[in-house]
Amino acid sequence: MVEAGTVFGLLGPNGAGKTTAVRILTTVTQPDQGRARVLGRDVQRDARWVRANIGLAGQFAAVDENLTGLENLRMIGQLTQLSRAEATSRASQLLVAFELDHVGKRPLKTYSGGMRRRLDLAAALVHRPPVLFLDEPTTGLDPYSRQELWKMVEDLVRSGTTVLLTTQYLEEADRLASRIAVVDKGRVIASGTPKELKASLGSSVAEIELLDPTEMAKVVSLVEAGLTSRAMEVDGKLEISLEGGPRELKELLVFLDDNNVVVRHLTLRDPSLDDVFLSLTGRSSGSRSSGGGQDD
Amino acid sequence: MIDEALEPGVQAASPTRSLGRFLTDVLVVAERNLISYARVPETLYFSSIQPVMFVLLFRYVFGGAIAVPGHSYVDFLIPGIFVQTVAFGSIGTAVGLAEDLRKGFIERFRSLPMARSAVLAGRTIADLCRNILVVIIITVVGTLVGFRVHTSPLAFVGAVGVLLLFAYALSWGFSVVGMIAPNAEAAQLMAFPLLFPLTFASSAFVPVQSMPSWLRGFASNQPISVIVDAVRALSLGGPTSGVVLRAVLWSLAILAIVVPLSVRRFRRMV
Numbered sequence: 001m002v003e004a005g006t007v008f009g010l011l012g013p014n015g016a017g018k019t020t021a022v023r024i025l026t027t028v029t030q031p032d033q034g035r036a037r038v039l040g041r042d043v044q045r046d047a048r049w050v051r052a053n054i055g056l057a058g059q060f061a062a063v064d065e066n067l068t069g070l071e072n073l074r075m076i077g078q079l080t081q082l083s084r085a086e087a088t089s090r091a092s093q094l095l096v097a098f099e100l101d102h103v104g105k106r107p108l109k110t111y112s113g114g115m116r117r118r119l120d121l122a123a124a125l126v127h128r129p130p131v132l133f134l135d136e137p138t139t140g141l142d143p144y145s146r147q148e149l150w151k152m153v154e155d156l157v158r159s160g161t162t163v164l165l166t167t168q169y170l171e172e173a174d175r176l177a178s179r180i181a182v183v184d185k186g187r188v189i190a191s192g193t194p195k196e197l198k199a200s201l202g203s204s205v206a207e208i209e210l211l212d213p214t215e216m217a218k219v220v221s222l223v224e225a226g227l228t229s230r231a232m233e234v235d236g237k238l239e240i241s242l243e244g245g246p247r248e249l250k251e252l253l254v255f256l257d258d259n260n261v262v263v264r265h266l267t268l269r270d271p272s273l274d275d276v277f278l279s280l281t282g283r284s285s286g287s288r289s290s291g292g293g294q295d296d
Numbered sequence: 297m298i299d300e301a302l303e304p305g306v307q308a309a310s311p312t313r314s315l316g317r318f319l320t321d322v323l324v325v326a327e328r329n330l331i332s333y334a335r336v337p338e339t340l341y342f343s344s345i346q347p348v349m350f351v352l353l354f355r356y357v358f359g360g361a362i363a364v365p366g367h368s369y370v371d372f373l374i375p376g377i378f379v380q381t382v383a384f385g386s387i388g389t390a391v392g393l394a395e396d397l398r399k400g401f402i403e404r405f406r407s408l409p410m411a412r413s414a415v416l417a418g419r420t421i422a423d424l425c426r427n428i429l430v431v432i433i434i435t436v437v438g439t440l441v442g443f444r445v446h447t448s449p450l451a452f453v454g455a456v457g458v459l460l461l462f463a464y465a466l467s468w469g470f471s472v473v474g475m476i477a478p479n480a481e482a483a484q485l486m487a488f489p490l491l492f493p494l495t496f497a498s499s500a501f502v503p504v505q506s507m508p509s510w511l512r513g514f515a516s517n518q519p520i521s522v523i524v525d526a527v528r529a530l531s532l533g534g535p536t537s538g539v540v541l542r543a544v545l546w547s548l549a550i551l552a553i554v555v556p557l558s559v560r561r562f563r564r565m566v
Contacts, residue, residue, distance in 0.1 A: 026407045039307060049310035052409040060400035066332040078324045079410040081311055097301035107335060123404070128305030152302075161304045 002164060002179070004130075007157055009177030010166040011273065013281075017186035018166035019059070022135045025164070026056045038131060052080070055124030059136035062120060065108040069100050069119050072108065073126055080127035087126075094122040098152065114145025121152065132156065134165045138172060150175060170273035180273070184281050197276045204245050205271050206252060208238040211262040219261050227255050234278065241271060241279070311409040318411045325405075325418025329392065330425055339388060343430045347381040348437050354501060355441050364503055367532055371446070374438040375455070375527040376500030379520055381434060382427050382463035383495055387487040389423050389467040393474030394483040397565075413559050420467040427463045431456055446532045455530035458543050462523045465550040471558045475565060494520045499528075519546040 002008040010018045023029040024036050027047040036043045038050045063072045070091050077087025095104040098118045108116060117137065124132060134153065138146040153176055157163055167173050173180050174194045181191040190197060210216060216233050223231040223240060230241040242248040246268060256263060311317070333339045351374070359369040393416075396402050405415050435443075445452045470487060477483035497511060498504075498520040504512050515521055526543035529536040 023403075028403050028406045046310070048313075048409055051407060052308040052311050054407065056404065056407040058400050058403060062400040062404035064328060064332055064401065066335040067328060071328075071331060075324055075328050076404075076408065079321060079405070079408050081317075081409065093301045097299050125302065127308070127409075128303065130304045130307055155299060156302050156304075159299070159303045161302070 002162060004162045005157065005160050006178045007153070007163040007165050007176045009173035009180040010164065010183055011168070011170065011173045011177075011180050011277070012166075012183035013168055013277075015185075016183045018168075018183060019135055020186075021183075022056070022058075022133050022164070022166055026054055026133050027051055028056075052127070053129055053131060055127070055129035055132045057117075057121045057124040057132070057134050057137055059139045063108055063116065063123055065111075065116075068105050068107055069095055069111070070104045072119060073123055076123045076126045082127070090126055094125065098122045112145075114141055114148060117141060117145065117149060118152070121149065125156070130160075130162060132161050132163045134163060136166055136168065138167070138169065146172075170277065174273050182277060182280060189280050190276065194273060197273060198271045200276070204242045204249075204268050205275055206240045206242060206249065207267040207269065208240070208256075208263055209236075209265040210238065211264045215261070219256075219259075222259055222261070223255070226259075227252065230279070232278065239275070241275065313411070318414060321410045321414035322417045322421060325414050326421040326425070329419050329422035332392075333422065333426055339426070342388065343381075343385055343426055344433050346384075347377060347430060347434050350380065351377055351434065351437050351441060358501075362502055368442070370438070370442040371444065371532055372503075372528070373501065374434065374443040375531055376498075376524050377434055377438070378431060378459050378527055379462070379498075379524045380495050380500050381430055382459060383466060383491055383520060385427060385430060386423065386463060386466035386470045387484060387491065388426070389419060390470040390474035390477065390483040390487050391480045393419060393471055394477045394480045397475065398479050402565075412563065416468075416471055416558055416562055420464060420471065423467040424460060424464050427460055431459065447530060451530045451536075454540070455527045458523065458526050458530065458540060458547075461544065461547045462519070462550075465547040465554065468558055469550060469554040472554055472561055475558070475561045494518055499524045519550070522546055 010021060012018050020029075024031045025038055025043060027043050027050055030044060039053055041049050043050050064075075067075070070088070073091035073094055074084070074087045077090050078084060082090060092101070092104070095101040098121065100115060100119060100122070103111060103115065108119065111119065121134075121137065137153070138149055141149065150172070153163065153165075157176075163176075165173070165176055177194065179191065179193055180197060181188045182197070183189065190200075192200075210219060213236060216236070216238065219238060220231055220233055223238070228240060228243075230243070232239055240252060242252070249268065253263075333343075354373050354377070355370050359373065362369055364372040393402075402415065406412065473486050473490075474483050477486055497507070497515045498518060499515065500520060504515040504521065507515055522539065523543045523546065526536070526540045528534075529539050
């Protein structure tokens with residue numbers, strides 16, 4: 001269940017099944033088995049009703065690049081039962097709302113990636129759907145365009161739209177979603193508010209760089225055997241989650257010192273959703289290294 | 297500040313299904329495709345420059361070496377060019393649809409409360425409009441290089457009708473190719489081996505009587521030849537009823553097979 005007027009985040013790596021879930025819920029494809037409901041209606045039996053009440057913006061900007069922004073939005077408007085005149089005025093209104101009115105009469109091939117994605121989002125909103133599906137809306141966008149899109153999604157939610165967001169960016173889910181389900185290999189492996197998910201990991205994470213990085217594997221097994229199982233190597237650093245918070249730091253340092261491990265650098269930080277993902281699946285979400293890519 | 301433009305509406309009722317709605321959807325999709333065509337230089341090239349080059353090539357380079365009984369070569373040629381151009385043009389249906397699929401455009405259509413078959417009908421109608429333009433261009437250029445209708449204007453309109461019906465059937469056929477192909481380039485690669493033998497082992501450019509006997513049977517009965525013969529008979533004279541009937545039946549038969557195939561493929565596509 002997704003509470004109306006909130007963002008529900010579906011978080012997971014490539015191939016986790018996020019896009020498949022969205023495609024089933026938006027009636028684009030049929031489930032192999034099982035049932036799915038949107039706003040209480042079955043997506044297979046009441047497909048046409050569901051389509052009239054949802055908007056979909058995908059990881060590809062599904063707009064015609066030879067058409068202008070206005071023509072794209074007008075076309076969608078007419079296909080969602082608006083008259084040509086109504087569709088035209090709705091299109092102009094959305095172009096203003098998405099700060100695209102200055103380029104509304106230019107073909108989309110002249111738009112930047114961020115502008116296309118904004119138009120794609122506008123296209124999903126033409127018929128004012130109460131429920132919006134955003135399938136990796138910022139994949140491949142630069143940080144500035146990502147921020148812009150996030151602000152727009154926040155505005156939408158404030159106006160009362162219910163959003164289902166899929167993302168492989170933990171930062172994105174953390175910022176936008178009020179509830180998150182972590183999915184991996186087609187299954188939900190954890191769910192809750194971002195705060196709950198982070199709290200499940202204890203309150204702090206210590207990131208340690210060793211003076212001798214070649215000792216890393218040895219140190220990890222040492223810590224696991226003698227102190228806590230919540231230790232792992234991430235990007236060349238030793239990450240240890242401290243359930244009891246900073247006061248466990250002293251214990252950790254004494255333990256390392258006793259075992260003649262020399263620490264070059266130590267940072268203490270709050271746990272991120274990345275840590276949640278890592279501890280749930282044993283692998284990184286992939287969003288740290290490069291990001292990008294497509295879901296299947 | 298909350299922008300009124302972003303406010304969601306109340307839950308909408310299920311859209312009504314009616315013929316009027318279906319036709320509106322078809323026209324909206326067709327309009328989109330036509331605007332798109334007009335803004336892509338490649339499609340303009342394939343539907344205007346290329347047939348003109350073929351006319352000039354066969355009229356002035358190869359034509360002198362080809363003897364046709366009973367007609368001047370240019371009169372013989374233009375009906376062939378008509379059919380060859382609309383046949384090659386139908387590859388555009390496959391390429392366009394494959395492109396839309398790859399870009400996620402079809403997904404967007406499938407999530408809208410519109411008639412799903414309007415996606416296919418709209419595209420094939422747009423291709424029909426493009427073919428009408430092609431016929432006008434070839435008729436004008438053909439007339440400039442000496443082509444004349446020897447029957448009546450009405451018979452020529454009949455010839456164009458036979459031609460466009462065939463073109464429409466081919467567009468539906470190639471829409472299936474567009475949905476099977478993994479991408480636009482593959483769609484093009486799949487379409488050419490189908491069309492090349494049909495177009496050149498036909499009566500489009502040379503009389504089939506000049507071909508070796510093993511090829512003649514195929515060449516005189518395959519659909520492109522039948523359409524060319526019908527268009528030729530209606531433009532230049534000679535017995536028409538039998539060949540025109542065969543041409544129309546070929547087109548209707550192709551439509552009867554490929555339209556359900558295409559719609560089914562579209563519905564089932566994941």
